[in-house]
Amino acid sequence: MIEVNNVHKSFGEAHILKGISTSFEKGKTSLVIGQSGSGKTVFLKCLLGLFEPEEGTIAYDGKIYSELTDAERRDLRGDMGMVFQGSALFDSMTIQQNVMFPLQMFTKMSKSEMEDRADFVLKRVNLDGAHHKMPSEASGGMQKRVAIARAIVNNPKYLFCDEPNSGLDPKTAIVIDNLIQEITDEYNITTVINSHDMNSVMEIGEKIVFLKDGHKAWEGSKETIFKTDNEAVTNFVYSSELFKKVRRMYLDEND
């Protein structure tokens, strides 16, 4: 579980995060949504420990990040997996080497053990047989799946995804969403996803945190987001005609 308490972050004069408090539960897929410039990426980088908040605390299963020593922070980082928006696969390595990389850095496994583990997670993300391809030879969807495989290969406790669906067609996007949710359930991971893809929100948003201008403007789930009368949320989520209709239908059915 990750508990965020009154987090503030500024860059020079720009106050980006203005006192965000929330929590992300173990075994659940949580989405952080909001418009571009709302502070989602800065918030995710604070959760990852890449940015240190000026005020407030972030606790991982009770351990407050700002109170940890360098060695403890390094150990905690070993428990985190991250799927980047652009996948961030290492160009000079094959897909298998990319997946084995965290094992090489953090475990004492033998080469054959690492290969077995890489084979297992590549199968898990339905990428059997692509081991020796270079990332440049893989499609966008395949690259995302490799990034997920790399993120989970070391059995992380926390999985972070920055817009995992960006640049993917709707069908592949749903496959990636479902894969993330299945992995979250299967391994009982605390998963936090940054997204402004409304399909993802409706598909896997077990918890949704809506950011607006650096504030937490709303939080709920994919069920409650239909019923909310929070204007900021409805303006953002139901900005398209399609989603407006979907919402009307949902509310009509449940009245």
Added chain:
Amino acid sequence: MQYLHNIGAYFLMIAEMFRKPTRWSVMRTLILKDIDDLIIGSLGIVAFISFFVGGVVTIQTALNISNPLIPKYLVGFATRQSVILEFAPTFISIIMAGKVGSFITSSIGTMRVTEQIDALEVMGINSLNYLVFPKFIALLLYPFVISISMFLGVLGGLTAAVYGGFGTLDDFILGVQTDFIPFHIIYAFIKTFVFAFVLATIPSYYGYYMKGGALEVGKASTTAFVWTSVVIILLNYILTQLLLS
């Protein structure tokens, strides 16, 4: 003010490069890869340039000696001095700033743009140690490249002198052996080691701290080449003053 910021950040980067070392099993692979990219991959162009520039130095020297009182062996002597003292260590380093330096800046810069450096940091890896340290170690073999450049520069001079009709083989070899001061080789290699450090770190600095997209990677490569060349020329002057005057 920006210059002072860059100088400070550069030295902090160097200090950080030696902290939190990457596992040796991974580092070994990275060093071997960088030796291949930076050292072995440069041998061809260095050999080509050294041989022909050595030849040109010889021809220019021979053509500018018209006084019959000046001995013929001076051509070999002048070629040796030019190649060993300046051409091989300094001017090959400027060429390497273009070849190796822009490769380092663009490869690290591309990793920055595509979030690969963020991925390393998220995993708790010291990305500066992972990316820059192997290049620094690989470039410790740079004197090997310069030795080859020295040898081929003098060989190119000899070939131009003999086959161009500017002197005899005996005269040239006598010139190469005349007044040979072993410290000049030490001086050249001290410069080479210093330039190797500059070649590994300044382009890495510009790649690592770049911001923006593909266009900025190109700009960072150009800036890295300019500053690496400027620093090499300045250090060349300071080291020559300190070691030879």
